[in-house]
Amino acid sequence: MRAVDIIRAKRDGQPLSPEAIDTFVRGVSTGAWPDYQIAALLMAIVLRGMTAEETALLTRAMVTSGDRVDLSSLPGIKVGKHSTGGVGDKVSIVLAPLAAACGVIVPKMSGRGLGHTGGTLDKLESIPGFRTALSLEEFLAALAENGCAIMGQTANIAPADKKLYALRDVTATIESIPLISASVMSKKLAEGSDALVLDVKCGHGAFMKSIDEARALARSLVAIGTSAGVRTEALITRMDAPLGRAVGNALEIRECLDTLRGRGPAELTELVVRLATRMMRLAGQATTDDEAAARAREALASGAALARFGRLVARQGGDASLVDDARVLPQARARTPVPAPCSGVVLAMDAEKVGRASMLLGAGRERADAPIDHAAGIVLEVAPGDDVRAGAPLMVLHHNDAPALEEARALAAAAVTIGDHPPVPPPLILDWIHA
Numbered sequence: 519m520r521a522v523d524i525i526r527a528k529r530d531g532q533p534l535s536p537e538a539i540d541t542f543v544r545g546v547s548t549g550a551w552p553d554y555q556i557a558a559l560l561m562a563i564v565l566r567g568m569t570a571e572e573t574a575l576l577t578r579a580m581v582t583s584g585d586r587v588d589l590s591s592l593p594g595i596k597v598g599k600h601s602t603g604g605v606g607d608k609v610s611i612v613l614a615p616l617a618a619a620c621g622v623i624v625p626k627m628s629g630r631g632l633g634h635t636g637g638t639l640d641k642l643e644s645i646p647g648f649r650t651a652l653s654l655e656e657f658l659a660a661l662a663e664n665g666c667a668i669m670g671q672t673a674n675i676a677p678a679d680k681k682l683y684a685l686r687d688v689t690a691t692i693e694s695i696p697l698i699s700a701s702v703m704s705k706k707l708a709e710g711s712d713a714l715v716l717d718v719k720c721g722h723g724a725f726m727k728s729i730d731e732a733r734a735l736a737r738s739l740v741a742i743g744t745s746a747g748v749r750t751e752a753l754i755t756r757m758d759a760p761l762g763r764a765v766g767n768a769l770e771i772r773e774c775l776d777t778l779r780g781r782g783p784a785e786l787t788e789l790v791v792r793l794a795t796r797m798m799r800l801a802g803q804a805t806t807d808d809e810a811a812a813r814a815r816e817a818l819a820s821g822a823a824l825a826r827f828g829r830l831v832a833r834q835g836g837d838a839s840l841v842d843d844a845r846v847l848p849q850a851r852a853r854t855p856v857p858a859p860c861s862g863v864v865l866a867m868d869a870e871k872v873g874r875a876s877m878l879l880g881a882g883r884e885r886a887d888a889p890i891d892h893a894a895g896i897v898l899e900v901a902p903g904d905d906v907r908a909g910a911p912l913m914v915l916h917h918n919d920a921p922a923l924e925e926a927r928a929l930a931a932a933a934v935t936i937g938d939h940p941p942v943p944p945p946l947i948l949d950w951i952h953a
């Protein structure tokens with residue numbers, strides 16, 4: 519089958535046969551297809567779309583382009599979790615030990631931050647000594663002992679996705695529900711969990727800006743997981759303002775510690791408890807949502823989740839004394855407040871702008887190989903609905919040498935909209951999509 523015929527078929531709006539999809543993914547993996555033909559087909563898919571069946575076939579071919587982790591040596595139902603990414607999204611770092619403390623086995627493979635959103639691996643690596651590059655044997659041993667482990671994806675998890683994602687990034691072909699679905703689910707299915715809970719972010723700070731787009735993506739992800747025999751469900755959650763008060767790696771770990779102590783921001787705690795609830799239900803660890811949520815809250819209040827996190831950190835080489843004393847985390851030398859320009863009520867806090875400002879301070883990266891400053895970031899002093907006085911800090915920028923400090927400060931200030939009347943807060947959980 520020739521590449522040009524496959525590209526032409528999709529360009530003309532025809533569904534691709536299973537053979538055509540296999541040929542494409544094999545061509546990507548082996549290097550037989552040149553980048554210009556891969557990019558042409560990607561653009562045809564963006565413009566013409568894919569049926570649910572084509573998307574499932576594409577996902578399956580991408581899974582089999584690499585290894586599939588075998589978790590069958592671990593007893594019990596293994597439940598994975600994935601977020602489509604947002605600003606201040608530190609959920610996995612609290613959720614994995616929390617769900618493990620409630621009896622769920624949580625094998626978590628995570629990614630790094632790119633652009634305005636942060637990455638779980640970067641946040642964890644702000645803990646002195648913490649290793650995210652575990653061997654598969656170390657990962658399985660940590661899961662068997664502690665019920666949770668968080669590592670980076672191994673090089674051979676869905677390698678076709680790595681090639682495709684890099685090309686999509688530079689050819690304006692990221693924004694496609696079939697391509698995002700196949701990209702996310704190929705990696706998740708290769709990780710070998712029995713069930714999967716997805717957090718599909720929706721709003722200004724997310725890939726999916728509208729609830730209709732978020733629902734379409736969530737349905738597509740759930741359909742792929744279900745057709746592959748993995749019980750999959752998705753919560754669609756709001757990502758207009760950053761989640762919690764801290765944005766930036768070490769700052770977010772501090773907030774995770776507070777949350778694991780039961781003293782975190784209400785919205786972050788609520789989201790973590792809701793996701794833990796679904797994970798416990800899928801793992802058969804609770805018979806009702808109310809029972810599961812009560813157990814999750816108790817694991818936070820009792821310190822059981824925090825103790826589990828301490829063991830996770832120690833098991834992965836990190837300095838577990840941070841559980842008692844967060845001062846072991848790196849701290850920035852300088853703090854620059856961003857004052858309110860007028861008095862009023864905070865109407866909105868634009869997550870994308872806050873994320874980009876934090877990146878400019880050094881907390882994130884534009885290119886995948888760029889270094890980051892683990893201490894840099896932003897602590898929000900206000901949230902939508904709060905009253906502010908002119909001159910009082912809206913947020914505090916934490917930075918070391920930050921050549922783009924002025925740009926970051928302007929962007930951070932522009933993120934906040936102040937008005938006269940308190941906004942009506944939209945719900946945190948916008949929908950629940952399940953098979």
Ligand code: URA
Nearest residue numbers: 692697698699701702
């Ligand atoms: N995250 C992924 O892993 N892939 C996409 O295509 C988009 C977000």
